[in-house]
Amino acid sequence: MKFLNYIIYGLITLCFCSSLNAQTVKQIEVAGNTPYVDHISLKPGTTDMDLLVKINFDEPNNSLIVSLVSYRKLFVFQDNVRYSHVVRFNKLRPSKLPYVVKSDEKARYKMARSLRKSIKPKRKHIFKSWIKYEGLQPQPTEYKLVNDYIEQKFDILHKVGDVSITLRDILVMNEQFSQGKMKYDLFFQTNLDRTYHISIKRDPCFGKEDAIQTTANLVENIKAGFSALNQKFGSNSSLNTSEGEAIFNEMKALLLKQYPKKEETSTCPDIQANIETYNKYVDAIQNMQCKFKIAKEKHNVILELSAEYILSMARKIDNSTNKWLLSSDNIEKNDLEVTCNQIIDSIETHVQQATDISHDQRVALDIFNKAKIYFRQTCLNK
Structure with a gap:
């Protein structure tokens, strides 16, 4: 029994020394x-x-x-x-x-x-x-x-x-x-x-100062290109000619060729942030549309009424006005008023649609307008 105790004590001591x-x-x-x-x-x-x-x-x-x-x-x-x-x-x-x-x-x-x-x-x-x-x-x-x-x-x-x-x-x-x-x-x-x-x-950006600056400069350059394109062809653009859309597409293509999208990544957070910002500008340019509306060109419309016809209509209004003054028949007066108004509406409709009026036509229209004024002052301001 004592021998067993010695063994146990020895093992405990050995374990204690080993732990130390x-x-x-x-x-x-x-x-x-x-x-x-x-x-x-x-x-x-x-x-x-x-x-x-x-x-x-x-x-x-x-x-x-x-x-x-x-x-x-x-x-x-x-x-x-x-x-x-x-x-x-x-x-x-x-x-x-x-x-x-x-x-x-x-x-x-x-x-x-x-x-x-x-x-x-x-x-x-x-x-x-x-x-x-x-x-x-x-x-x-x-x-x-x-x-x-x-x-x-x-x-x-x-x-x-x-x-x-x-x-x-x-x-x-x-x-x-x-x-x-x-x-x-x-x-x-x-x-x-x-x-x-x-x-x-290790610092993933250590020793990469040049790369950080290069990508930062790239962001500034593409930002300037995007801003220039947006300023010229954005919603406030003043380029509203038929050639504007072609110019926009050409500039957009040049920017996308100059600044292709970057597929690489970097373990340096500063470089990676610059790459992501750069790619966002590439996407913005790619998705940009020409915002202005191209104005429709107006074709020349010649006034189809001859000067002689306009003058004949002016004389017809003057004659009808004079008959109106001499007539005591209200039915006749009403018919004269209707005739004059129809002549005036017809002439003015043709004039409003025309963009090309000759000198003789304009002289005839001046005489016609005087007949119109005389008619309205005489017959309509009773």
Whole structure:
């Protein structure tokens, strides 16, 4: 029974330790104006041991910047390094590092007792490089042994596809000035074992300033062409000749040839908006109709009454008026009035329909009008 309890206790302990050492994996997104910031507590309950991880996307330079910021001084290994190769007599030897690092030659870098006790076995322990990466190429930088913050810039290798980084060993140190020398105590180390799968959100309009301006100019040009066509041939047009419709159709065809409809699309919202506006103007021109009404041309109508006939009708009215004055028979007077009115209506109907009246006809019409006036003043104004 005791043996079974030991097994259960051992399994629980193993599971607990595994959970403490479990890798943290995060799926994040960064954009040109939206960096990602992660807050990590290296020691729960101590705010001065907090660490900020900042991941920033620099789109103009197609680079990713990873920064570690802490209240404490930080130290990281740029490559995997065995403990026994770089630590002698409990002191870190910068000259033993497999890469060049900037440090104060007079300073002393001591592995604190608390740190040494946490590393077992020391001879086989390997300090891991602080960062691993995929889809990235690190830019050359100067390595420092003592850092207020850690920063590494990466070139992004591919325009499409996610990248990833994994943060590993981070060391924290205290500094103090003693006997004319700086002393640094490396007192804490942890393997963050934290992976970030990074989705890079690029600006779809980045680097497309020329295309944006080109499509904007195209919109302005087709807008000007549409406005000119509408002004000349719209509802307020003054072009009302028989040639107006032909001119309209010719101008419309030229505009449609100059500005064909665009079938392409763009992921850049500004360019896409310009394309859609442009195509709306193309549709408007295509659907535009000639709004003015073509006036019907009037054909010349010759007055078919001869001057002699008009004069004879004028004499007939004068004679009838004189008979009317001499007559005392009302029936006869009424017949004379009817005859004169019929003559006047007939002559005036022909004159109203005519557009071509000769000089002789006009002279005859003047005499006829005087006879008409004499008749109406005499016979109708009783």
